[in-house]
Amino acid sequence: MIESDLLDVGEILVTHRLVDASNATLFGSIEGFGEVIYKPIAGERPLWDFPQGTLADREVAAYKLSRHLRLDLIPATVMREGPFGPGMVQQWISIDPDVDIIAYGQGSTQDLRLMALFDAMINNTDRKFGHLLMDKSGRLFGCDHGVTFHVDDKLRTVLWQFAGDALSAAEQAVLIGAMETRKEIEAELKDHLEEDEIVALFTRIDRLLQDSSFPTPDDEWPSVPWPPV
Secondary structure: OOHHHHHHHOOEEEEEEOOOOOOOOEEEEEOOOEEEEEEEHHHOOOOOOOOOOOHHHHHHHHHHHHHHOOOOOOOOEEEEEEOOEEEEEEEOOOEOOOOOHHHHHOOOOHHHHHHHHHHHHHOOOOEOHHHEEEEOOOOEEEOOOOOOOOOOOOOOEOOHHHOOOEOOHHHHHHHHHHHHOHHHHHHHHOOOOOHHHHHHHHHHHHHHHHHOEOOOOOOOOOOOOOOOO
């Protein structure tokens, strides 16, 4: 069995619970694959403003969109059965302890711009510094995408340093690619999101294309998650 298949079907050995998480977040491993995070749907706390679907489905939808667009911003993520029922299982990223992610996250690197653009696409309402992961090879990942894809504009992020900046040709190409492959994306996301959420996704993408710039904070909605870390 190849390593990627093990994430889908390998036995999960849970060893710890991450107690700082607001929902059940379990740390474990899959023999032959490595360390993983497992978030069972049974451990989710209901959210009044996200009544549709599950947090786990939104996490998987975010991963599938990132993979489809070849952005590779999110660790490998699947929906599957686990020791405590169905849930999201994601590859664990070992971060570089020497990187000050708060200082880094306030920079202007291309990978941060791409993360900010992706967050605008998926309507991420919880992009904290702690949800940015820099691995030991210097590659940036994002995690915790359970509160995304809402039909109403709810973007909350610590990555506002690009607000109002014009999109580069490469960034516009990402959006164009999404619009050109809309049917394929819809097919990938339909099992995880409601139809109106998928429609709203493409409305946001089209708006970003028309504006040709990064969004700016909304005065009627808190623009930064709390706590920001």
